[in-house]
Amino acid sequence: MRLPEPVELVHDGDAPFSAHAQFCDLGSVTICRFRTYGPLDLTLRRPWELVRSGDPQVVRMLISMGGRTGLTQFDRQEILHPGQAAYYLSSAPHEGWRRAAGRFSDLLMLSIEVDTLGDLPIATLRDNAACRLPVSVEMTGLLNCLGRRILCGGDHYTRADIEIVTAMLVSAVTGVLTPEADDDIPTGHRFKRSICEYIEENLGDPNLTPTSIAAAHHLSVRTVHRLFEGQDATLGAWIRALRLERCRKDLLSVDLADRPVHAIAARWGFPDPAHFSRCFTAAFGLTPGAYRRTGGGRA
Structure with a gap:
């Protein structure tokens, strides 16, 4: 060659x-x-x-x-x-x-x-x-x-x-x-698209962290954090927010009314019920059980 x-x-x-x-x-x-x-x-x-x-x-x-x-x-x-x-x-x-x-x-x-x-x-x-x-x-x-x-x-x-x-x-x-602008993904280069898709696909994995994301994409943890600089929240906080949003929707789903709260939490990467309850209450102002009973606080 x-x-x-x-x-x-x-x-x-x-x-x-x-x-x-x-x-x-x-x-x-x-x-x-x-x-x-x-x-x-x-x-x-x-x-x-x-x-x-x-x-x-x-x-x-x-x-x-x-x-x-x-x-x-x-x-x-x-x-x-x-x-x-x-x-x-x-x-x-x-x-x-x-x-x-x-x-x-x-x-x-x-x-x-x-x-x-x-x-x-x-x-x-x-x-x-x-x-x-x-x-x-x-x-x-x-x-x-x-x-x-x-x-x-x-x-x-x-x-x-x-x-x-x-x-x-x-x-x-x-x-x-070249970095690509996208309305759904914060400004950054194309690797952010791949990482964001990976996060969406693995939200249920409790071991999903910036470290595991970096390893899966053969990047350093520092590089992964740099890709998400300029956002309102850190990468870890963004992952937690995505998980909480999935849990919130499931708690209001009629099809999942019989599923226990702890099972919904575990489905989206919260294996510890007490930790999930604290995070959910901090985000939405109600405990998961109260949020479900009141239909999202509307009762």
């Missing part, structure tokens, strides 16, 4: 394998497709001494379309399966590997100069490197198809063609990485 920066490349397996690499240099954007056939155990390392010896200042997005890909950077590790994507920064140490047990593997790499990514802060890029990107299989498939088409015809592009294709790729990748 052709890279402009020095790296260490090690194959740990004894069995032979064949590999084919395609490369297209469009200037500020480069595309590489790396395919292998047969057992594969390939590791790429770029320690600090190699970073200091030369750096192209690029973001490298990896799209796995076959086999498994591992990526480590900034003390985070991600494993990509087909249809998943992540990225790393060439300007910091990193390690990656490809594994395929006697099968075909396929990896597409899009490299984009950091300066072409507009106003994306380098801190944001660092915080989310080596984390699976919250993009659909359809989106990674689209990027993969676009990359392969460019690799097939890149040698015949005119200068005008290259400018158009480069703009398309930069726009697509920037769209994946």
Whole structure:
């Protein structure tokens, strides 16, 4: 695999394998497709001494379309399966590997100069490197198809063609990485959407905390808290408020009239009835039992 920066490349397996690499240099954007056939155990390392010896200042997005890909950077590790994507920064140490047990593997790499990514802060890029990107299989498939088409015809592009294709790729990748405004989710970048969906899906888990959320998304706890800065409440308080709202609705539900209060509380992540009663009373001014009996305080 052709890279402009020095790296260490090690194959740990004894069995032979064949590999084919395609490369297209469009200037500020480069595309590489790396395919292998047969057992594969390939590791790429770029320690600090190699970073200091030369750096192209690029973001490298990896799209796995076959086999498994591992990526480590900034003390985070991600494993990509087909249809998943992540990225790393060439300007910091990193390690990656490809594994395929006697099968075909396929990896597409899009490299984009950091300066072409507009106003994306380098801190944001660092915080989310080596984390699976919250993009659909359809989106990674689209990027993969676009990359392969460019690799097939890149040698015949005119200068005008290259400018158009480069703009398309930069726009697509920037769209994946750029913060997105959303009326339902506090302002922040796309990882907040993934985290918010995860919270909604796991509200009933009493172990749902900022720490467990960070671990599930391969982020630091500090990074998760930073994503939710500027809200009226902390992340922990927001989770508690969501749980209490679910409990409030269940307490007023006719279909759940026979379900005990403690069972409703446990359903939404409050295993301790006394703790739930204190939280509920503080939020709504009535104990859970009184709230249910009075229909929400209307009696």
